Amino acid sequence: MKSNNKDNPIDIRPFGYAISLINGKWKMHILFWILHEDILRYNELKRRLGNVSYKMLSNQLKELEADGVIFRNEYPQIPPKVEYSLTELGISLMPILDALCAWGHEHVPDDWELK
Structure with a gap:
């Protein structure tokens, strides 16, 4: 999928947009839990995520909502x-x-722990 054609530059915008929606330490974790539970209240989500601070969780939820990824x-x-x-x-x-x-699932080492 490489393209070295200088007449046809690579459009990075689609990739940048996609990454901007999920970029953030907790966004993918939040989406994972909402996917598996369909609907989650704030405190239920906080309990499932564990180490996330209330401020960080609030900020990540606001960004996901502003981007149209989740509904509040x-x-x-x-x-x-x-x-x-x-x-x-x-x-x-x-x-x-x-x-x-x-x-x-295919690549996680047996001794790997979530931090």
């Missing part, structure tokens, strides 16, 4: 209830996430 549904009640789910754009990213998971 806020219910007007006390205490506040907020649920997150995938948008159509987010769902369209899932074959890529599935491919990464399949690759990981």
